[in-house]
Amino acid sequence: MNNLFPVQVSDLTRRFGTFTALNEVSFSIAPGETVALLGRNGAGKSTLIGCLMGFMMADSGRIRIFGEDILDLSRGVRSRTGFVPQTMSGFGTFRVGQLIEYIAAFYETTAPVDPLLAEWADLDPAKFVRALSGGQKQRLAIVLAMQHQPDFLVLDEPVASLDPHARRDFMNLLGDYSRNRKASILISSHILSDLERLCSRLLFLRQGRLVLDVRTDVFHARTRWLTHAAPELLLESLPPDFQILSRRPNGVLVHGYRDDVMLPADTVMTIPDFEDAFLDITAPSVEKGVA
Incomplete structure (x- = not known):
């Protein structure tokens, strides 16, 4: 360091x-x-x-x-x-x-x-x-x-x-x-x-793990919920530099989002509320969290 x-x-x-x-x-x-x-x-x-x-x-x-x-x-x-x-x-x-x-x-x-x-x-x-x-x-x-x-x-x-x-x-x-x-x-x-x-x-x-270390402005600019009717197709399309922070049955919370990335048609992108993002990122359950 x-x-x-x-x-x-x-x-x-x-x-x-x-x-x-x-x-x-x-x-x-x-x-x-x-x-x-x-x-x-x-x-x-x-x-x-x-x-x-x-x-x-x-x-x-x-x-x-x-x-x-x-x-x-x-x-x-x-x-x-x-x-x-x-x-x-x-x-x-x-x-x-x-x-x-x-x-x-x-x-x-x-x-x-x-x-x-x-x-x-x-x-x-x-x-x-x-x-x-x-x-x-x-x-x-x-x-x-x-x-x-x-x-x-x-x-x-x-x-x-x-x-x-x-x-x-x-x-x-x-x-x-x-x-x-x-x-x-x-x-x-x-x-x-x-x-x-x-x-x-x-x-x-x-x-006990540090899962995300990020500037606040970058967090807001590049953290997004992505949802799709076929979540498996969505996951396969994500570029390797997208960090998956949390998962739900119909999508993922990612950090590193860019507007120029091609995602499957009908993918819905939403900007998460800070409190909602905190709850999902820090959730200990396997369903919500990503190891």
């Missing part, structure tokens, strides 16, 4: 007993790139995030963050990373302001919390963490992860407990942060509309 990529994952495999949670997953993230990690529950998203953050070790493969192996990161590289968990727990006896200062001391920065982020979070520094609502705790978790202005930020369902107004404003802040800081961002969320709007690239996981 190109050493210019801040985040490089190569052939990552992680097993739990006989179950393979990740199967030879490889990808990289460029500076300023916001990447969506997509998959159903159990697809391997949390395991991948755990390996990226050093919470668990892979059985094989390699992760490099800013050129350093994940198993031997320097303090400087650790200070350039941030993580937002799905829910925040612990630290109940801290006051909000105390916890922000405490976490900041672990990083090589003395910069204050970004005013826009602080305004969005709207947290009382004197309030005890245990007294915060679920949404307020999640805002605090975001502040703790971003206060040192990381160059690599991982977010695991960061807005699940936020109200729609706070969610929209945070996603706007995150987009501005990525562009202005040129930060590499990986975000996992089941709110697909947010990811479609924010992310420049999509990673689709299915049963």
